[in-house]
Amino acid sequence: MIMEFTHQVHLEYECSAHQLNKTWLINLLVMRRSLNTEFSMGSMADIAFLLLIFFLVATTMEVDQGIIRKLPPMLVSDPVTFHERDILEVLINRDNKLMVEGEETDIAELRALAKEFIANPANESHLPEKVSLHIDHFGDVKVTKKHVISLRSDRGTSYDMYIAVQNELVGAYNELREELAQSRWNLPFLSLSEERKAAIAVIYPMKISEAEPNN
Amino acid sequence: MNKMKRTLQSKENSISTASLPDVVFMLLFFFMVTAVMRETELKIRVNLPDATEVKKLENKSLVRHIFIGKPHTYKQQGVLPLIQIDDSFLDVEDIPESIENWRSVITESDLPKLTISLKVDKETQMGIITDVKQIMRKTQMLKINYAALQSNR
Numbered sequence: 001m002i003m004e005f006t007h008q009v010h011l012e013y014e015c016s017a018h019q020l021n022k023t024w025l026i027n028l029l030v031m032r033r034s035l036n037t038e039f040s041m042g043s044m045a046d047i048a049f050l051l052l053i054f055f056l057v058a059t060t061m062e063v064d065q066g067i068i069r070k071l072p073p074m075l076v077s078d079p080v081t082f083h084e085r086d087i088l089e090v091l092i093n094r095d096n097k098l099m100v101e102g103e104e105t106d107i108a109e110l111r112a113l114a115k116e117f118i119a120n121p122a123n124e125s126h127l128p129e130k131v132s133l134h135i136d137h138f139g140d141v142k143v144t145k146k147h148v149i150s151l152r153s154d155r156g157t158s159y160d161m162y163i164a165v166q167n168e169l170v171g172a173y174n175e176l177r178e179e180l181a182q183s184r185w186n187l188p189f190l191s192l193s194e195e196r197k198a199a200i201a202v203i204y205p206m207k208i209s210e211a212e213p214n215n
Numbered sequence: 216m217n218k219m220k221r222t223l224q225s226k227e228n229s230i231s232t233a234s235l236p237d238v239v240f241m242l243l244f245f246f247m248v249t250a251v252m253r254e255t256e257l258k259i260r261v262n263l264p265d266a267t268e269v270k271k272l273e274n275k276s277l278v279r280h281i282f283i284g285k286p287h288t289y290k291q292q293g294v295l296p297l298i299q300i301d302d303s304f305l306d307v308e309d310i311p312e313s314i315e316n317w318r319s320v321i322t323e324s325d326l327p328k329l330t331i332s333l334k335v336d337k338e339t340q341m342g343i344i345t346d347v348k349q350i351m352r353k354t355q356m357l358k359i360n361y362a363a364l365q366s367n368r
Binding site: 042044045047048049051052055056059063064065066067068069070071072073074153154155156157158159160162163164166167170171174210 | 269362
């Protein structure tokens with residue numbers, strides 16, 4: 001009974017409102033339809049673009065790359081003596097001229113010279129002495145264990161030349177390691193497992209001494 | 216009939232721009248994740264040398280840079296190469312202090328992996344670089360990288 005009553009009142013009210021304010025209600029309904037409740041996505045895109053441009057400008061994409069080397073530690077005890085045959089002496093003078101073992105050399109020949117020195121394939125007496133070592137995956141191998149490449153530069157040498165020489169020396173080691181990896185496993189050195197890489201690194205240990213300056 | 220035409224016209228034949236912010240935000244997040252903040256502004260000219268045997272440095276957060284080269288304002292400051300670390304010019308003797316600062320903010324397990332990357336202009340003479348290297352050896356900072364650009368000779 002009560003429900004019915006309220007319902008009637010409601011209907012009555014709506015009816016009267018409809019009759020009294022007919023034009024107003026229509027206006028309201030029209031406005032409702034035309035007003036879009038979502039905000040425009042266009043401005044959102046602008047904001048995102050601004051942020052994007054900020055990050056593009058404020059950040060670097062360049063990768064750090066270069067020739068990674070290890071400096072020899074400062075000598076505290078007596079210097080280790082090397083046999084003459086175990087040292088490859090590489091000198092660069094202030095005019096960017098290269099001298100290998102006392103002979104003026106072109107940089108294009110350096111890599112081949114260094115490779116021959118490191119590997120000593122013919123076991124020659126003027127090249128580094130070979131020591132027999134037992135190495136995983138390879139068994140007994142003769143290794144030029146004590147060889148060292150002594151790289152010295154003058155204070156007036158240009159950095160460009162110095163890096164070119166470093167590059168050739170590192171390249172000599174990389175080529176030897178690559179050749180060994182190819183002949184043993186038929187795989188490129190870089191794709192080998194860490195264990196195999198380590199074994200190859202024992203056979204061709206990188207020993208470039210870039211130590212004491214000349215003057 | 217007329218009404219139908221109107222409704223067809225009102226549905227404009229343009230692509231919805233609602234997905235545009237999504238695309239741009241994707242790009243934005245990509246750049247935010249991959250990029251590292253440019254921390255230093257170079258005050259010297261550094262043209263890196265070329266090399267064929269370059270390797271990428273693995274851990275970017277454990278690499279610190281020392282820039283050496285001719286200053287941009289060489290007309291006032293002279294053509295002698297200067298050393299720039301972070302945002303200031305330093306003498307060779309000040310390098311150990313910088314190295315100590317770098318070491319102090321790195322956890323002990325990461326200390327051996329700390330690498331110093333020398334970004335040196337290729338026209339620089341070796342003298343100043345030799346000095347820097349000697350200083351580094353004295354402070355037992357032995358991991359070094361000669362920054363170079365990849366070239367295919």
